[in-house]
Amino acid sequence: MTLEVSLLGRPTISRGPDPVYQFRSRKSWALLAYLLLAERPPSRARLASLLFDDAEDPLGALRWNLAEVRRGLGPEATVEGDPVVLALPADAMVDVAVLARGSWADAIDLADLGEPLLDGVDVRGAAGFESWLLVEKQRLAGASEAVLHEAAQGLMARGEVARALPHARRVAALSPLDENHQALLIRLLRLSGDDAAAAAQLEAYARLLDDELGVEPGPAVRSALREPLRRTAPVTGSVSIEAIRESGAAAVAAGATDAGIASLRAAVGLADLAEDTRLQVRSRVILAETLVHSLRGMDEEGLAALYAADEIGRGHGQPEWLAEVRVELGYVDFLRARYDRADRWLTDALDLAPDVPWISAKATTYLASVDSDRADYPRALTRFAESIELAREAGDVRRQVFATSMLGRLHLLRGDLDLADDALRTAIELGERDRWLAFLPWPQAFLGELELSRGRVETAASVLSQAFARACQLGDPCWEGVTARALALVAEARGDTAEAFELLADARARCNRLADPYVWLDAYILDAQCDLGVRHEHPDSARWVASMHCLASRTTMREMTVRALVHSAALGDAAAADGARLLAGDLDNPVLDRLVAAAAPRR
Structure with a gap:
C-alpha cells in the first residue's frame, strides 16, 4: 500500500x-x-x-x-x-x-x-x-538529462557497456550539441568494440556543429576517439607505478601537460594490471584532477576516471578514498550547474570522512559555492565561514583563497560593498602570498566590478586590464570571460555602448570555447548582455533573454531566473513580471528585490 x-x-x-x-x-x-x-x-x-x-x-x-x-x-x-x-x-x-x-x-x-x-x-x-x-x-x-549522463558513466564504470549505451544515446539526443554527451557516447561505442560507429558518431557530430554553429568539435570528443582503452603493458611493482604517476604529475606541473597525462594514463593501466586497489583508485583520482583542472576541456574523461575509482574503491574499508573521489565528482557537477547532483556527492564526502580536515575544507567550500550559485545566500554565508576556518585549520591556503573570493562575489551580488571589498582584497593578498597567481583574475574581476559600482571607472579599468591580460596569458576561458564581462561594463560607463556589446559577445565566446565551462558564469555574462540589450533596444534582446531564462531555470540558478524574468518583463511580458515577484520572494537579496520592484510593481 x-x-x-x-x-x-x-x-x-x-x-x-x-x-x-x-x-x-x-x-x-x-x-x-x-x-x-x-x-x-x-x-x-x-x-x-x-x-x-x-x-x-x-x-x-x-x-x-x-x-x-x-x-x-x-x-x-x-x-x-x-x-x-x-x-x-x-x-x-x-x-x-x-x-x-x-x-x-x-x-x-x-x-x-x-x-x-x-x-x-x-x-x-x-x-x-x-x-x-x-x-x-x-x-x-535538466535533472533528467543529468541523471541519464550519470547513469551511463556509472554503468560504464561497472563494465556494463551494453546497459550504459542506451542512456548515452538518449542523453546525446536530448542535447545533441553538448560535447560531453557526445564524448561519452563515442567512448562507450569504442568500449563496445564498434570503432566504426564511434568514428561515424564523431563525423555526424562534426557536421551538426558546422551546420548549427560553424565550429569544429573540441578536444573532449576527439580524445574520446583517440584515448587508449585497453593496455597491454607488463605488470610492474607498486614502487614503479608510483614513480610513473609522480613523473606524470611533475610533467603537468612543469607545463608538459600532454606528456604528463600520457604518464598518468599509463599509471592507471599498470595499476589495473597489478590489481592493486589503492593504486587503482589513487592513480585515477590524480588523472581526473589533472584532466579537470588543466584548462583543456577534458572533464568528461576525468569524470570517467572518477566513476571508475568510485566503483573500485567501494567495499575496501577506505572511506577517505571514496570521499576524495566524491569531492571531485561534486566539483565537476558544480561547474556544470548540476547542483542537486553536486550537493549529493559533496554531502556524501563529508559523511564518509568527517574528521579529515582537507576533505572537509574542500567539500564545504564547494557546497557553499553551490548554495551561492543557487542563491541560497543565508546557507552559503554560513558554509563559507565554516569552509574558510576549516581551510585555515588544514593549512590549505588555496582553499582559503577560493572560498574567500566566492564569498566576496556573494557580497557583491547582494550589494554589501564593504564586505565584498574586504573579502576580495583578502583573497588577492592570500593568493599573491601563496604564489597562486593563476587564480587571481577571478577575484580581481569582481574587485574591478566593485570599483565600478562605486563610480571609480578608471580604477576599475586598471584592475580589470591587468586581470584580463593575465587571464589571456594563462588561456583560462573562465577568467577571460569574467574579466571581459567587467570590461564591457567599463566601456558602457565610458559611454561606448558599441564596444560594450562587442566585449560581452566576446566574453561569452571565450568562456564557452571548451566543453567544460563554469555554467553560472555564462548566465552571469548573459545577464549583463540582456540588461544592456533591453536598455538600448538591441534587436537580439528577446533572443538573449529567452536563452538566459532557459539556462537559469534548467539549472536552478534562482537569482538568474528572476533576473531573466525581470528582463522579459521589461520587454512587455506581464506574466514574467508576476513570475519574478513570485520567485524573488524566496530569495534574500536586497539588490534583487529592488530590481523586481522597479520592473514589476505590485498591482
Missing part, C-alpha cells in the same frame, strides 16, 4: 492495488505540485493569490482544493496549517524527489524519466503559477 506520487508525464497518485486517484480539478494537481516542489511551505494567502486569484472566493477555492489533495493522498498524509505543510508517509515515493535527490540507480528506473512535469495539465488564469511551472519543467528536464 505504498503511496506513489508521479508528477512527471501524466500525473497520477496510487496506493498499491487501489485504483489510481483522479483529481476533479486540474488546479488540485497544480496545488500538489507546488506544495511538493516549493522551497519552503507557502502561506494560504500566497497559494490563493497564485492559483485562485480569478475566483470569487480565492481562499474558499483553496480550501476545496486542499481537501481534494488530502483525499488523493490518503489518511497517512497530512496537509494543514498556515503556512501549509505537506507531510507524506516515510515510505512514500515521489518521482520528482527521487529525480532531484536520489541516486542515479534509483532515478533511472522512474517510469516517466524525461517526461515533462504535469504533462497535459493546463492551468488557466494563473500567470504567476504558469511562470513558476515553466521554470520547474525546465529544471526537471
Whole structure:
C-alpha cells in the first residue's frame, strides 16, 4: 500500500492495488505540485493569490482544493496549517524527489524519466503559477538529462557497456550539441568494440556543429576517439607505478601537460594490471584532477576516471578514498550547474570522512559555492565561514583563497560593498602570498566590478586590464570571460555602448570555447548582455533573454531566473513580471528585490 506520487508525464497518485486517484480539478494537481516542489511551505494567502486569484472566493477555492489533495493522498498524509505543510508517509515515493535527490540507480528506473512535469495539465488564469511551472519543467528536464549522463558513466564504470549505451544515446539526443554527451557516447561505442560507429558518431557530430554553429568539435570528443582503452603493458611493482604517476604529475606541473597525462594514463593501466586497489583508485583520482583542472576541456574523461575509482574503491574499508573521489565528482557537477547532483556527492564526502580536515575544507567550500550559485545566500554565508576556518585549520591556503573570493562575489551580488571589498582584497593578498597567481583574475574581476559600482571607472579599468591580460596569458576561458564581462561594463560607463556589446559577445565566446565551462558564469555574462540589450533596444534582446531564462531555470540558478524574468518583463511580458515577484520572494537579496520592484510593481 505504498503511496506513489508521479508528477512527471501524466500525473497520477496510487496506493498499491487501489485504483489510481483522479483529481476533479486540474488546479488540485497544480496545488500538489507546488506544495511538493516549493522551497519552503507557502502561506494560504500566497497559494490563493497564485492559483485562485480569478475566483470569487480565492481562499474558499483553496480550501476545496486542499481537501481534494488530502483525499488523493490518503489518511497517512497530512496537509494543514498556515503556512501549509505537506507531510507524506516515510515510505512514500515521489518521482520528482527521487529525480532531484536520489541516486542515479534509483532515478533511472522512474517510469516517466524525461517526461515533462504535469504533462497535459493546463492551468488557466494563473500567470504567476504558469511562470513558476515553466521554470520547474525546465529544471526537471535538466535533472533528467543529468541523471541519464550519470547513469551511463556509472554503468560504464561497472563494465556494463551494453546497459550504459542506451542512456548515452538518449542523453546525446536530448542535447545533441553538448560535447560531453557526445564524448561519452563515442567512448562507450569504442568500449563496445564498434570503432566504426564511434568514428561515424564523431563525423555526424562534426557536421551538426558546422551546420548549427560553424565550429569544429573540441578536444573532449576527439580524445574520446583517440584515448587508449585497453593496455597491454607488463605488470610492474607498486614502487614503479608510483614513480610513473609522480613523473606524470611533475610533467603537468612543469607545463608538459600532454606528456604528463600520457604518464598518468599509463599509471592507471599498470595499476589495473597489478590489481592493486589503492593504486587503482589513487592513480585515477590524480588523472581526473589533472584532466579537470588543466584548462583543456577534458572533464568528461576525468569524470570517467572518477566513476571508475568510485566503483573500485567501494567495499575496501577506505572511506577517505571514496570521499576524495566524491569531492571531485561534486566539483565537476558544480561547474556544470548540476547542483542537486553536486550537493549529493559533496554531502556524501563529508559523511564518509568527517574528521579529515582537507576533505572537509574542500567539500564545504564547494557546497557553499553551490548554495551561492543557487542563491541560497543565508546557507552559503554560513558554509563559507565554516569552509574558510576549516581551510585555515588544514593549512590549505588555496582553499582559503577560493572560498574567500566566492564569498566576496556573494557580497557583491547582494550589494554589501564593504564586505565584498574586504573579502576580495583578502583573497588577492592570500593568493599573491601563496604564489597562486593563476587564480587571481577571478577575484580581481569582481574587485574591478566593485570599483565600478562605486563610480571609480578608471580604477576599475586598471584592475580589470591587468586581470584580463593575465587571464589571456594563462588561456583560462573562465577568467577571460569574467574579466571581459567587467570590461564591457567599463566601456558602457565610458559611454561606448558599441564596444560594450562587442566585449560581452566576446566574453561569452571565450568562456564557452571548451566543453567544460563554469555554467553560472555564462548566465552571469548573459545577464549583463540582456540588461544592456533591453536598455538600448538591441534587436537580439528577446533572443538573449529567452536563452538566459532557459539556462537559469534548467539549472536552478534562482537569482538568474528572476533576473531573466525581470528582463522579459521589461520587454512587455506581464506574466514574467508576476513570475519574478513570485520567485524573488524566496530569495534574500536586497539588490534583487529592488530590481523586481522597479520592473514589476505590485498591482
